[in-house]
Amino acid sequence: MRHYLGIAASILVTTAVAVVSYSVNMKVSSERAAVTRLRIALVDETQRIRELQAELRTRAALPEMQRWNDVSLHMTAPQATQFLASPVQLAAFAAQPEGDGAATAGTPALRYAVTEAIPGAAEAAPTVPAVPAPRALVKAAYAQPAPEPELPAADAPPPEVVEGQ
Amino acid sequence: MASIPASAAALPLAGSQAAARARARQRLAVILLLFLLVPVVLALRLTELAIFEGLPPADRTALTSAPPRADIVDRNGVELARTYEAYAITVEPRKLASDPEVLAAKIATILTDKSAEDILAELTHRGQFRYIARRVLPREAQAINDLGEPAIYLRREAERLYPNITLASHVVGYTDDQGRGMVGIEKAFDARLLDKAQRSQPLQLALDVRVQQAVESELRAVMLDQQAQGAAGVVMDVATGEVVAMASLPDFNPNKPGMSDDASRYNKVTFGTYELGSTFKALTLASALSAGTITKMSQRYDATRPLMVAGFRIRDDHAKNRWLSVPEVFIHSSNIGTARIAVEVGRDKQRQMLDDLGFLKPVEIELPERARPQYPPLSNWGQLATMTIAYGHGITVTPLHLASSYATLVNGGIYRPPTLLKRDAAPEGRRVFTEETSLMLRKLLRLTVTHGTGRKANAAGYRVGGKTGTAEKNVNGRYVRGANVVTFAAAFPMDAPRYVVVAMVDDPRGSKATYGFRTAGMVMAPVMNNIVTRIGPILGVAPDPAKDLDTSDLRASIGDEAKE
Numbered sequence: 001m002r003h004y005l006g007i008a009a010s011i012l013v014t015t016a017v018a019v020v021s022y023s024v025n026m027k028v029s030s031e032r033a034a035v036t037r038l039r040i041a042l043v044d045e046t047q048r049i050r051e052l053q054a055e056l057r058t059r060a061a062l063p064e065m066q067r068w069n070d071v072s073l074h075m076t077a078p079q080a081t082q083f084l085a086s087p088v089q090l091a092a093f094a095a096q097p098e099g100d101g102a103a104t105a106g107t108p109a110l111r112y113a114v115t116e117a118i119p120g121a122a123e124a125a126p127t128v129p130a131v132p133a134p135r136a137l138v139k140a141a142y143a144q145p146a147p148e149p150e151l152p153a154a155d156a157p158p159p160e161v162v163e164g165q
Numbered sequence: 166m167a168s169i170p171a172s173a174a175a176l177p178l179a180g181s182q183a184a185a186r187a188r189a190r191q192r193l194a195v196i197l198l199l200f201l202l203v204p205v206v207l208a209l210r211l212t213e214l215a216i217f218e219g220l221p222p223a224d225r226t227a228l229t230s231a232p233p234r235a236d237i238v239d240r241n242g243v244e245l246a247r248t249y250e251a252y253a254i255t256v257e258p259r260k261l262a263s264d265p266e267v268l269a270a271k272i273a274t275i276l277t278d279k280s281a282e283d284i285l286a287e288l289t290h291r292g293q294f295r296y297i298a299r300r301v302l303p304r305e306a307q308a309i310n311d312l313g314e315p316a317i318y319l320r321r322e323a324e325r326l327y328p329n330i331t332l333a334s335h336v337v338g339y340t341d342d343q344g345r346g347m348v349g350i351e352k353a354f355d356a357r358l359l360d361k362a363q364r365s366q367p368l369q370l371a372l373d374v375r376v377q378q379a380v381e382s383e384l385r386a387v388m389l390d391q392q393a394q395g396a397a398g399v400v401m402d403v404a405t406g407e408v409v410a411m412a413s414l415p416d417f418n419p420n421k422p423g424m425s426d427d428a429s430r431y432n433k434v435t436f437g438t439y440e441l442g443s444t445f446k447a448l449t450l451a452s453a454l455s456a457g458t459i460t461k462m463s464q465r466y467d468a469t470r471p472l473m474v475a476g477f478r479i480r481d482d483h484a485k486n487r488w489l490s491v492p493e494v495f496i497h498s499s500n501i502g503t504a505r506i507a508v509e510v511g512r513d514k515q516r517q518m519l520d521d522l523g524f525l526k527p528v529e530i531e532l533p534e535r536a537r538p539q540y541p542p543l544s545n546w547g548q549l550a551t552m553t554i555a556y557g558h559g560i561t562v563t564p565l566h567l568a569s570s571y572a573t574l575v576n577g578g579i580y581r582p583p584t585l586l587k588r589d590a591a592p593e594g595r596r597v598f599t600e601e602t603s604l605m606l607r608k609l610l611r612l613t614v615t616h617g618t619g620r621k622a623n624a625a626g627y628r629v630g631g632k633t634g635t636a637e638k639n640v641n642g643r644y645v646r647g648a649n650v651v652t653f654a655a656a657f658p659m660d661a662p663r664y665v666v667v668a669m670v671d672d673p674r675g676s677k678a679t680y681g682f683r684t685a686g687m688v689m690a691p692v693m694n695n696i697v698t699r700i701g702p703i704l705g706v707a708p709d710p711a712k713d714l715d716t717s718d719l720r721a722s723i724g725d726e727a728k729e
Contacts, residue, residue, distance in 0.1 A: 047250065050232070050247070050249060051249055051250070053244075053247075054247060054249045054326055054328060057243075057244055057247075057328035057329075058326070058328040058330075061328055061329045061330055061332070062329055062332055062374055062375070062377075062378040063329065063330050063331060063332055063378065063381075064330075065378075066378060066382050077695075077698040077699040077701075077702065078702060079625065079698070079708075080624075080625040080626025080627070080708035080709070080710055081625075081710075083626070083707055083708055083709075085707075085709060085711070
C-alpha cells in the first residue's frame with residue numbers, strides 16, 4: 001500500500017509541476033506575442049509617420065517656397081537699417097509724444113527687427129523708461145503705412161497667406 | 166561483452182575469473198559515468214539556450230523601423246534624401262482575365278503620365294512579369310487596385326525621394342533603381358548609408374538648405390538675365406572648411422535622373438575647371454607679402470604701357486597708364502603690375518604657394534566627381550607662365566579650389582580642407598600665410614569693394630571684401646573672343662571673416678541690367694550683394710553699418726580718382 005502511495009504522490013507532484021510550468025510557459029509566450037504585436041504596430045506607425053513627413057517635406061520644398069515668393073509674396077531680405085543694435089536705438093523711435101501728427105508723419109515706413117546677435121537687446125527694451133507704452137511704440141513705427149509694406153524676409157512663408165489673396 | 170568469450174572459455178585459469186569480474190565492474194562504472202554525464206551536458210546546453218541565446222524572436226528578425234538606406238539631412242536636420250515605400254504596379258500578362266485594351270484605357274485615365282498604348286504593350290507582353298508603373302501615388306495605386314483585375318499586383322518598393330527636387334542635386338546625387346549610389350554623396354557614402362548598424366541615423370551634411378536655396382535662386386536669376394550657359398556658387402565657413410552651400414546650374418531633378426542631359430548633371434563646382442582670372446591676384450599679392458618682396462604698400466610698379474614677354478603682350482583692362490602702388494594694382498586689377506610682382510617673387514615660391522593651397526591636385530572633398538587642375542609642367546613654367554598664372558591665366562582650377570584658398574587668405578592663413586560633412590570642431594589645418602599677410606589681404610579685398618572694381622558688391626552693413634575676375638573662356642584649348650567666365654570671390658564680414666562666397670557665371674551675354682557689359686564687376690558684383698544680403702541673417706551675421714575694417718593706411722597710397 002505504502003508503495004502505491006509513493007508512486008501516486010510522485011505522479012501528483014510531477015503533474016502539478018508540469019501544469020505550473022506549462023502555465024508559466026503559456027504566460028510568457030502570450031506576453032511575447034503581445035510585445036511583438038506592439039512592435040509591429042510601432043513600426044507601422046513609424047512608417048506611416050515617415051510617409052506623411054515625406055509628403056509634407058515635398059510639398060514644402062524650398063524651390064516651391066521660392067516660387068510662391070517670386071509669384072505672389074515678393075518678400076525681400078531685410079536691409080541693414082532694419083536691424084537694431086541696441087535698446088537705445090529702439091527707444092529713439094518711440095520718443096515722439098502720442099497724438100502729435102506732425103511728428104509721426106515724418107517717421108519712415110519701415111519695420112524694425114531686433115537682431116538676435118545681441119543678447120539681452122530684446123529683453124532690455126521694455127525696461128527703457130522713455131517708452132510710454134508698448135502700444136504707442138507700435139503706432140509710431142507704423143504711422144505711415146507704405147503702399148508696399150516691406151516685410152522681413154522669411155525663407156518659408158506659410159502658403160495659406162497666398163491662398164487668401 | 167568482452168567478458169562473455171572469456172567466461173565461455175573451456176579452461177579458466179586460476180584468478181582469471183576474478184580479473185574478468187574486476188574488468189567488468191570497471192566498464193560498468195565507466196558506462197555509469199557516461200550516463201551521468203548526459204544530463205549534465207543537456208543541462209549545460211539548456212542553460213546556454215535559455216540564457217545566452219534566449220533572446221525573444223522579435224529582436225532577431227528584421228522587424229525594425231530603420232529605413233533600408235539612411236536618410237541624408239542638412240546641418241539643421243532638414244531632409245535632402247529619404248527612402249520611402251512607394252507603390253509599383255506590376256502585371257502577369259498570361260493571367261490577365263479582362264480585355265487588355267479596355268483595361269489599358271482604364272489604367273491610362275488613372276496614370277495620366279502614361280499613354281494607353283504603352284500600358285497595352287505591357288499588358289500584352291509575352292513575358293511572365295512586367296512593370297506598368299513605378300513610384301505611383303497611394304491614391305492612384307488604390308484606384309488601380311479597385312479595378313479588380315487579378316493579374317495586376319501592387320508591390321511596395323523602397324524608393325529614394327529627394328523632397329527638395331532640384332536643390333543641391335549635384336551634391337546629394339542619386340541612386341539607380343537597385344538603390345546603389347551613382348553620383349555625389351549617395352555614391353561617396355554608399356556603404357555608410359546601407360550599413361545596418363548606422364542606417365537608422367541620418368547622414369548629416371554641412372549644407373544649409375536655406376543658404377543653398379538663396380545662392381541657387383540668385384544665380385539662376387543672373388543666369389537667365391545674362392542668357393549664360395551656366396553658373397556655379399560655393400559658400401564656405403572660413404574657420405572649419407565646411408561647405409554651407411554648393412550650387413551648379415543648370416541643375417537636374419534627382420528623382421528622375423534619366424530625364425536630364427549630361428550638361429545638367431555635371432557639377433561645375435568640383436568637376437569643372439576654369440581659368441578664374443583676376444581672383445588669383447589676391448594669391449599673388451599674398452605670396453609677395455610672404456616672400457618679403459613687397460615691404461610697404463606704397464611701393465610702385467610700372468604700368469605705363471603693356472608688357473611684352475616672349476612675343477606675348479600683357480595689357481590692362483582698366484588701364485591707368487602710370488606707375489601704380491600695391492593697393493592700386495589690386496583694386497584696379499592691373500595685369501601688368503601683378504605680373505611684375507610675380508616675377509619678383511619667382512617661380513618656385515609661386516609654385517610652392519599653389520601647392521600648399523592644394524591647387525596642383527584634385528580638390529579635397531568627399532564627392533567622387535573631382536577634376537584635376539591643369540597647369541604647365543615644371544619644364545614649361547617659365548617667366549611667361551609665372552606672369553600669366555599671377556593673374557589667373559594658364560592654370561585651370563575648380564571654383565571650390567578658389568573658395569578654399571580665399572578661406573585660407575582671410576582666416577589668418579590656415580588651410581583647412583573643405584568638407585561636405587558637418588564638423589564639430591575645426592581641424593588643425595596647416596599654415597600657408599602669416600597673420601599679418603592675412604590681415605593685409607583682408608584690407609586689400611575690402612578696399613576693392615569700397616573703392617575698386619567690386620563696388621556693386623558692397624552690401625550695406627555686411628563689410629564685404631572680394632575680388633572680381635573676368636577671364637576669356639577657353640574651349641578646347643582656344644580662347645573664344647567675347648565669351649567670358651566671370652567670377653567674384655568674396656568674404657564677409659571683413660573685420661572678422663566668417664564665410665567665403667564664390668560665384669561664377671559661364672559666358673554671360675550682357676543685358677539691360679548690366680548695360681551690355683559682360684565683366685565680373687558689372688555682372689557678378691550685384692549678385693554677390695544679393696547673395697550676402699540674403700544669407701547673412703540666415704548664417705547669423707548681423708549687418709552693422711557702424712563697424713568696418715580700418716583700411717585708412719592703404720587708402721593713403723591710392724590715387725585720387727579712386728578715393729572719392
